[in-house]
Amino acid sequence: MGLVSTVQLPADLQDALSERLHATAPSRASAQVERLIENYRGTTPTAAPILRDAADAAAYAAYRMPATYAAVRSALGAFRAQAGDWAPGTHLDLGGGTGAATWAVADAWPGGTHRSTVLDWSQPALTLGRELARGAGEPAVRAAEWTRAPLGGAPALPAADLVTVSYVIGELTPAGRAALLDAAAAATRGALVVAEPGTPDGYRRIIEARDRLVAAGLTVLAPCPHDGTCPITGTDWCHFAARVPRTSLHRQVKGGTLPYEDEKFGYVAAARPDAVPGAPAAARVVRHPQIRKGQVLLDLCTRDDGLTRNTVTKRHGPAYRAARDTEWGDTWPPAPDADADAAADSAPEEE
Incomplete structure (x- = not known):
């Protein structure tokens, strides 16, 4: 990343x-x-x-x-x-x-x-x-x-x-x-x-x-x-x-x-909501993600809780792998991608 x-x-x-x-x-x-x-x-x-x-x-x-x-x-x-x-x-x-x-x-x-x-x-x-x-x-x-x-x-x-x-x-x-x-x-x-x-x-x-x-x-x-x-x-x-x-x-x-x-x-x-059928993301990453051993720290702006920090660890499985690929400005959680999850499941974990 x-x-x-x-x-x-x-x-x-x-x-x-x-x-x-x-x-x-x-x-x-x-x-x-x-x-x-x-x-x-x-x-x-x-x-x-x-x-x-x-x-x-x-x-x-x-x-x-x-x-x-x-x-x-x-x-x-x-x-x-x-x-x-x-x-x-x-x-x-x-x-x-x-x-x-x-x-x-x-x-x-x-x-x-x-x-x-x-x-x-x-x-x-x-x-x-x-x-x-x-x-x-x-x-x-x-x-x-x-x-x-x-x-x-x-x-x-x-x-x-x-x-x-x-x-x-x-x-x-x-x-x-x-x-x-x-x-x-x-x-x-x-x-x-x-x-x-x-x-x-x-x-x-x-x-x-x-x-x-x-x-x-x-x-x-x-x-x-x-x-x-x-x-x-x-x-x-x-x-x-x-x-x-x-x-x-x-x-x-x-x-x-x-x-x-x-x-x-x-x-x-x-x-204009009557012209564009869209909705904002639940949260967005507003700082560089911090990647540490076995965890990723995400600073988020959220709909319900304002500014928060989300710690994603290895035990979160697919979410942890997604967090390692998340960049400043991305939405969180990322949109589901079954193919990417399947490929990640077959890949070895990085230490």
Whole structure:
């Protein structure tokens, strides 16, 4: 079991990003990255998108698009596990920039049966996103619509079965954030997924979004096992992580040496109960499982008991084997898998 799940970027997106990076020149993109990092750490007024020209958009795609994709894809995977066979016919990628969430939705529901619209206030980001999408293997990515529109105030949004709002509400003022979330909830016919950086500030924005979605009549399906008050208090915060493999160009642009990075993120996935026949899990693992000799310690957020620690030992049999394969962010107990249990029963125990 790995400490963090690895999320592979689609090969066609990886190739498109590498081609764009080569064309931009990694040294120039690296300088743009440094400036963007400072902007993202600062305060940006609602009327000013961070990505203001083609160089900004290319730098963003180089240093943020793989991580954003991994976070959204992980959140969608958790949502899909609770939503059963439901699939969107239409998708609105709100504040989607270069389209990371559009690629993630196409990977979560492959086959090109849905239509995606990327809506953002940065024309350079939309232009680059359209260029990256031209060589996509998934028809839904190639056919996506790229639309410029303001995000502040109370935007008029087209209705969609699935709405994604990824890594954008932190760019808005509190009033703009509230207006955008309310508009997104009103536009949602099926499900809405909001993802933010896995920081204390990002967590607070996710809780704000969660509260507004519940007030709008949506039901939380993931990661929370309930719609009630978050049991986390004090200086702690809820977040998860996805491991993102880095190419040599990616490492050069970001100034890193490791062949991967761990993207920490928070999210909420909520749905209209009359449209999506799903239910939240009984519990979710909210910290790295601790594997010790003959036992696994699972820190859980549960529906009935809030935050608890579950100690699973060898005497629990199949549950112990499942716990050894459980990762941070997984549901607990895992969904029954008769074939996996049968294979595990025939395997020797690890000491």
